[in-house]
Amino acid sequence: MNLNYIKAHEWKIVEEGFNKEHITASESIFSIGNGAMGQRANFEEYYSGDTFQGSYIGGIYYPDKTRVGWWKNGYPEYFAKVLNAPNWIGIGVNINGKTLDLNTCKVIDFSRELDMRNGVLTRSFIAEFEDGDIVKVQASRFLSRDIQEVGAIKYSISPINFEGEIEFNPYIDAGIINEDSNYDEFFWEILDQKQTGDEAYIVSKTLKTGFHVCTGMKVELVLNDYNIDIEKKVSSTDKSISYSYATKVNSGDTFTIIKYGGYTQGMNHPDAELQNFSKQQLNKAADLGYEVLLEKQQNAWNQIWDTADIVISGDIKAQQAIRFNIFQLNQTYSGEDSRLNIGPKGFTGEKYGGSTYWDTEAYCIPFYMSTKDKNIAKNLLIYRYNQLDKAIENAEKLGFKNGAALYPMVTMNGEECHNEWEITFEEIHRNGAMVYAIYNYVHYTGDFDYVVSHGMEVIIAIARFWSQRATFSADKEQFVILGVTGPNEYENNVNNNWYTNYLAKWCIEYALENLDILKDDYPEEYLRMAGKVNLDETEMVTWAKVSDQMYFPYSKKYDVFLQQDGFLDKELIPVDQLEKSERPINQKWSWDRILRSPYIKQADVLQGFYFFENLFDQESIQKHFDFYEPLTVHESSLSPCVHSILAAKINRIDKAYEMYLRTSRLDLDDYNHEVHEGLHITSMAGTWLSIVQGFGGMRNFNDQLSFDPKIPKNWKSYSFKIKYRDHVIKVFKNHDGCKFYNESDTPLNITVSGKEVTIFNKDLVIL
């Protein structure tokens, strides 16, 4: 079944009614984060049913020993795991000695809301115990964007039909495990505990990586709007501290606990000072008080929405979805810390280990580049620049030489760290995405200095890699690239994946082109750089030979490039002729059957057409779309957005809209039956792209910003803003036409549907 229980709302994600089967899915969907930390929407109170507990801190990971059957040379030694961090949200609740547990109580009027405009999660319900006692609960929670090391919870209980005792047991618990641990190991060592007043602290350290974290809590009790003092009882284990606050209540009373909690960590403070800083931050929050902190939260989010919002009129599900995507991206990464990156599941789950994938370069950079200050995209490029040495080391391990670099498929610190050789050894296309991101950034921002100061070194190391990785086929008398996996991971160890070959050729050409520019225009910088990387002018001759003689698999019959050699040997039965019961094939078919099928997990050839659309004509794009789209099952979250953008490009607006819904509501409607594992954060940037580049038709080829706005027929209008160099441009489209508003102080030349237009500063152009 597809889960499809989320209620439509322009600004909120809403769940109504209590369904135990939705718990783990909702824990993902209602996740909250503030860029520095994030957590799944686990209940504060005890829940004995199926739940997936998760709270994560940006940058804190563990190198979990790789799980393979038989080791082979070059396998990564560990799989970096985003670590489930100590629980600070827990609040046990006892009513007249009975544990409040929604798995055993009768639950009435349950509702949950994620208020995206303000960044707050709320939950309310009425629970009836077996003995007839009924309580009403209201809970709100947010992770502060102002004090990034703090979150706040307000949790209120009202007895409906009884008088008696309510007991809160707020706790912090460092005895947490990872669901996806390879060997069921415990990843944390507890160093210190401290109880003081209504505060408690646990300092713990990750094993192996030695990240120090202080988890703290500070609580306040409120009875019917008045703060009260209650003598607490303490119970603690070697891994947790729990306080007990009990009071007598009458029917109609409301007993509230306000809990501030969060983490301070060694990447930001001296290890020895973590508890002091934690105390400082919690008290700063408590001094402001819950309501003031909440107001600041709303302001912070309003600022984000001011530039990032996309407004869709006439389609509430589409509206809700795009805001959900933008909201989650901003919860995951705030761009202030160049040591952090964007994990595929952000702070919402453990799969993919919270590590950095090529998703960042291919999907996320354009989003952050257009909605934030350009330094944020640059930070993401510098993250890779700083890891260049490790990428060279990684290539050396695989037998490459002379400064060739292979960026890892998955990384936390620059080292390759994944469980599957099929991925790490073969998905070398990610190396091309590193160069593409530089190209994309430089052309969007105009900041060629980045190539001069940093980018060129990366580009050279990658050109070296491709020239060595290609093999001259005496049979074809061309260069081939053997034994790869393209973006379509439903193939393995294929020869001449078109996308990979194309990127390889392009990377080399881009390297040669930039080297020419540097040599001519930045002669001193050129010499410095050439010396640093031991550039040998003759090696460029070899590169050029490889790029000039690169082989591309092609079918004369269909007049399309083939995804790889031998693709036409497959039984090319379109996806829509498969029984519904057979899909998703990754859950219904054995892996070998998937591999020999023609089905495409994720845009592969079309990904290349998307990146380099300017190098192909409309007819060719159309032919390739018609050949590959019917075979694509989109079982990767990164797929539908690319198809949506290309469909819009070739005026298949219905198809573009179908794909848009699929990418934008992937998690809300759980298309791939896996939302319980966490959200698909990086692909959310693709959703943004499918509006801005898809329907909006925004392009920036040859340093010329252009648009070609189109609109799905059931939308009344949509609008978005982008930052472009020194400009902020607002784009509005409805069925009558489109409007461009230049918020900035200088005019900008753009093209709209092929026509050149100047929008003057603070001016509106209506077309």
Add this chain to the structure above:
Amino acid sequence: MNLNYIKAHEWKIVEEGFNKEHITASESIFSIGNGAMGQRANFEEYYSGDTFQGSYIGGIYYPDKTRVGWWKNGYPEYFAKVLNAPNWIGIGVNINGKTLDLNTCKVIDFSRELDMRNGVLTRSFIAEFEDGDIVKVQASRFLSRDIQEVGAIKYSISPINFEGEIEFNPYIDAGIINEDSNYDEFFWEILDQKQTGDEAYIVSKTLKTGFHVCTGMKVELVLNDYNIDIEKKVSSTDKSISYSYATKVNSGDTFTIIKYGGYTQGMNHPDAELQNFSKQQLNKAADLGYEVLLEKQQNAWNQIWDTADIVISGDIKAQQAIRFNIFQLNQTYSGEDSRLNIGPKGFTGEKYGGSTYWDTEAYCIPFYMSTKDKNIAKNLLIYRYNQLDKAIENAEKLGFKNGAALYPMVTMNGEECHNEWEITFEEIHRNGAMVYAIYNYVHYTGDFDYVVSHGMEVIIAIARFWSQRATFSADKEQFVILGVTGPNEYENNVNNNWYTNYLAKWCIEYALENLDILKDDYPEEYLRMAGKVNLDETEMVTWAKVSDQMYFPYSKKYDVFLQQDGFLDKELIPVDQLEKSERPINQKWSWDRILRSPYIKQADVLQGFYFFENLFDQESIQKHFDFYEPLTVHESSLSPCVHSILAAKINRIDKAYEMYLRTSRLDLDDYNHEVHEGLHITSMAGTWLSIVQGFGGMRNFNDQLSFDPKIPKNWKSYSFKIKYRDHVIKVFKNHDGCKFYNESDTPLNITVSGKEVTIFNKDLVIL
């Protein structure tokens, strides 16, 4: 380094001098076994250095949870492990309170001998302690072929330069682990312990599989040839029982312990009776006494050698090697128990889990068929027949229908059980080997009744598999087989592996051919069988279509079949142009580099030419040999024998000899740097083949036994015997010619080098 310390000897494996770096290798090489159990040549006394403890019981395994990064549909759930069984050989030794430990003592005059003619392992050494005490030790050990549940040890110590106390601590220890456990789990549960007199027993049970085993020991003490009684001290843990026997000795005395030990197990006795049976067997052995038991051991081995021996004159290393191979095969599998099979490492190590591979069908059956009663080969076929239902189930899991069977790549009980999907999903060629073995057996023995009673069902199920597994390529207008790995495991997920396609076609044709015979000659049996397997006459039309239109990759330029599609895109640099430091490539190169290289781990196309040599002409065999042999690294033990046989066939006797040495001395000279992990038992059958089928040129195509004897130039002569139907034929070859002696009572027509010859009963033919 290649280990190369084994001394040449016609009948013995000899190690002289003590080298700690050889310990684990020698533990493998000097392994002993009796078909029912076997053990590595671990020292009886304590050894604190690097050692790999192993003792194994035929049929006792554990389903160790598979270790994969990310689970995909169809992955095997467990990897069946041959289990390290409780240690019964242990004898701690203390000299004046000091532990005898060759890792800390100074060791003089160390020597170890495996007497293959008699099936006995002996060891002698002089050890000097730090304080100057010197002892001389003599130890002998064998696993009885007469009382298969018992082994015996005679361990003697003589003080050389001191008087004092010698203490023996014989023990049994069920607290053992597997070196290759996936999750470091303990696989045994201890059920019961018993001490009585000089005997001790531990009954334990494997977890999950519930195999019950009683491990027992019984000891006798001897001082200078006289049995003595010594009051024992007992110490035991929850997993072990240890006795202590101490006595005063003078310089010149010899203190000896005789220890009988071994296992009784639930596959052969009621679980509740295991201890009784163990006691019975140990006492039976002790009543006979060590010397009588040893004499029986010698007789049993002499009987085996009588038919199995191969005598090589003029090349002592070759002679030693072939006997080592024959000896180990007979130690591993005696053929009496149809529930057992032949693990790639026999009882000498843990890798490959002691499970059954296609090695049995492709290599071992011909050996056992020619050197033993035909029922033994038949037992091996019936082992697979009994697992047909599981093979059908296995195919169903992967999406196949209508009774198609895919035999597991690796199995203990008929279920697929391996760690690597690359192997289980893709190496489907093993299915062909099942049919080939039936064909081979039927033609060698003339026992067509086996096809009628059992074989046909297996053949049909496999024909069904191939017809479903092949895909019609609209592009090629032929049937292709996508996504496989051939015998050459240095490729992965290739299309149209020639060997696989050829076997598929052949299997279908063989099925159709046999169905015709059954229909005509065994109409009742045909009907019974057709009903049982729901044979639908129209399905045969589909099969025939697939086999008739099967595609084979071929190069016009080289006039050879290609190992797989795209093979010519590789850089075809011969192995001999690789630097020595780069080999073995599986230890020097990363896995991806191996995959895209042209290097062949194991005969692949040539394996097909070997199986179906009669279907190709000499010129074609030569061309393929010349194309593939230079690219073959033989990093699988199963490879050189096939090349040796084909080289002999095309009169490259030097090459055949080089390959023969490589296969026959693979473990003795440790070609692949891995003998410490255990011996390559199944490939030893290939070594036998490379003499009998290689130099001897024995073939049996079209039910005609033929020979074409050739001899390496440095050999003076060689001879071997084979059982063929009702005959025993002895073949002798030297540089003057060859002789055939028919030991049986009826004449036999054979062809020798193309000429028909009749050898009459009890007659010798000299050619």
